[in-house]
Amino acid sequence: MKSKRFVLTFPPEASGEPITYNLIRKFDIMVNIVKADVSPGHIGHLVMEMTAPKKVLEDGMEYMRQHRVECVPIDRKITYNKDLCVHCGACSAVCFAGALTISPQTAELGFDPEKCVVCELCLTACPLKLFRIDIG
Numbered sequence: 354m355k356s357k358r359f360v361l362t363f364p365p366e367a368s369g370e371p372i373t374y375n376l377i378r379k380f381d382i383m384v385n386i387v388k389a390d391v392s393p394g395h396i397g398h399l400v401m402e403m404t405a406p407k408k409v410l411e412d413g414m415e416y417m418r419q420h421r422v423e424c425v426p427i428d429r430k431i432t433y434n435k436d437l438c439v440h441c442g443a444c445s446a447v448c449f450a451g452a453l454t455i456s457p458q459t460a461e462l463g464f465d466p467e468k469c470v471v472c473e474l475c476l477t478a479c480p481l482k483l484f485r486i487d488i489g
């Protein structure tokens with residue numbers, strides 16, 4: 354079994370196929386939706402964790418491609434140099450996924466890697482350039 358996170362991009366005109374439902378029913382893939390930004394008539398995005406044997410995951414990805422759903426694995430992770438952080442909040446202001454937040458109690462930056470969708474906005478937002486991407 355393999356668990357992997359993906360960013361799914363849906364075209365504005367939905368094909369009518371219940372993609373997520375079929376991944377579960379037809380392919381027997383365990384699906385966990387981490388974040389959804391989907392509205393009719395617009396490009397939609399889903400961050401989804403899928404768990405299945407490697408070959409089944411590949412078949413599921415091929416199925417999505419056939420329905421014009423872009424499916425990009427998240428192989429990278431964000432790290433930052435906590436020790437040099439001055440808690441200015443510039444990174445949390447651009448982090449739409451809610452992975453970076455300033456605590457109302459302590460006014461300090463917190464990072465929840467589970468929520469990160471590796472959009473890379475924090476890399477340019479931080480004036481001290483404390484963020485970096487690790488591959489793998």
Ligand code: SF4
Pocket residue numbers: 431444447448449450451452453468469470471472473474475476
């Ligand atoms: S890469 Fe994007 S989602 Fe992840 S912490 Fe940075 S701004 Fe937030």
Ligand code: SF4
Pocket residue numbers: 433437438439440441442443444445462478479480481482483
């Ligand atoms: S932008 Fe950089 S210095 Fe400011 S809170 Fe984020 S990590 Fe810390």
